[in-house]
Amino acid sequence: MLVLRDTEGNAATVTVLHTRALNRATLARQLLLDRADVPVVAAVAHLCGLQAQEPQEPFVGLWSRLRAFDPAALSDLLTGRAVVRTHLMRRTVHLLTAEDVLAWRSRHDAMLRQRVVGTYRRELEGIDFDALAAAGRAVLADGEPRTAAELVRAVADRWPTTPPRPLGELLVAALVPVAQVPPRGLWRAKGGVRNAPLATWLGREVDPPAPGGDDPVGRVLVRRYLAAYGPAATADLRAWSGLAGLPAAVAALRGELVAFRDERGRELLDLPDAPRPDPDTPAPVRYLPAFDNAILGYDDRTRIIDTAHRGLSVAGERVVLVDGRVAATWRVEADAVVVTPLRALSWSDRDAVAEEGRALASFLTDRDGDRVRVADPA
Template identity: 70%
Template sequence: MAHLCGLQAQDPQEPFTGLWSRLSDFKPKQLDDALTGRAVVRTHLMRRTVHLVTADDALAWRARHDAMLRQRVLGTYRRELAGIDVDEVAAAGRAVMADQRPRTMTELVQALEDRWPGPPRRVLGELLIAALIPMAQLPPRGLWHQTAGVRNLPLSTWLERDIAPVPADDSDPVGQQLLHRYLAAYGPAASADVRAWCGLAGLPAAIKAAREELVVFRDERGRELLDLPDAPRPHPDTPAPVRFLPAFDNAILGYHDRSRIIDAAHLGLSVAGHRTVLVDGRVTATWTVRDHQLHISSLRPLTALEQEAVHTEAQDLTAFLDNCIEHIQLDTEN
């Protein structure tokens, strides 16, 4: 989880497949224990999306994301929130949550709506929970094969530690840490890729400060790609095994230029919530589970060897999901 800088997790069950696809002998209980043990937390962070991140990263990075989170909510609901003093709303919300009682978004809004009756409940709730008050979404939401609504508690209350403040000077150590951590997981990458991944616009200073520590490449279009000097860079002919990825996986959404992993004709899959299958490192099929069947639909013709590799990995996936999948259906283009 730390290596990936978190996993996108608005659908609570998707991270389990994301971890299974990356770790040998991953067991869902490992993530359950990390969530209930408060080593990992669900919170709004990169791109104003719910992510699973380590507790240490959530506390270290949240303040650096505050301005972006606020701007995105205010930009989305500019008309509904016109004339609202957001700092006053934030102070009132923190006062309500000071009793350390977990609340749903509806419960929090109900405590405040007499003072701000104008905005729709959903808008006021998203402003509070996704932007103004750093919140943790508490278990049992996010646990394996459990369905639970969102109950919120301030992040520092749940983790029993304070959120690290943003330094008063312009050194931006958190931005530099984000850059190094991102490149360790996703490099080589362009500055636009970093920005698309985290949603932060103010990283040029961090990139400038770290430039002498990085190596620079050029892609086929002449774009500058940055990487860490000691990062692994396998030979292009290195075989990449078949992998089943969850919806909104980091391997796809971690970049602005998603053509590096998806063909141009299928780029829309990256934001449509489709679960995907990598064959030789590229998105080659989609998959879903319905009616006790694992359905796989290829995006191009598959060779016999590729079909065999996909089917073998699909069998392992059905064993992991353990939810009465009785059949694997592979539809391949001819």
């Protein structure tokens, strides 16, 4: 317990959640403590989407989280338009349910635009964004999915001095809500990015922003984030979403939330009835895909990865959790899963890593092989 005093000197006790407690809470929320027996679409919704700029990675992420996961189920959801690949949180490609992307997209519009402009400020100087968005929508109005390059070529005569890449990223990542259509993202399918308007692909328009400065979507995002990632600080919420911390939404929900402190003294917010397992709860070995949000969904990632290895989380390295923490990287090499520990592993941990690696290799090869090799520490 930590004793805090307000400006009038009144004392209040606050529970401190140590790193291991936060780790177990994260694993439970992320379906990594026990594999869940839920439909794929429900898992995607619970996780608030999966980061998916690498098209095959969500399949591994769901395999590690769901019992008897069938990759065909996710492919069917994509072709059936129940889940969608699109730019959203942090301006990165995510796999989300159709309902969530339609409800959340407008709330992210300003952030998406700011992030593209922040990257290409000089190249995009003087661009009339409304005119460019209208031109892009007019090109896509025929319902034919297009690559960013095709879209840029169709409007380039009006902006001949703007480089193609900034123009294309502004269109498909910010100004025009689009879906990356299959075969992109299907199991073992190869296909470039082709974009179709979300409204056309999903059969209805994106929900408009709430009038009058109200932020119902922000409140939903706070609740949903805490359900999948909490307990967490507002800085963690900002790091996950790319939005500016959602202060008004957090303030509106404070009466519904409980507060803790971490070892650094940061305030952590949470849903009252969300799972916070005993810190001594055993955590099984889990293989995570590149850019998994169990790691990227936080500003302070020390609950799951050591500071010395933080760079792995943004370098596209696939990682292995041992006792709930990043302890190795993994890759596929000649149809075998190759694991490189980041520290010395006990024999029992090596055995558990190898056993789970064989299961992963079997999944990746349709049970044609279960080869795994655990190398010496890096």
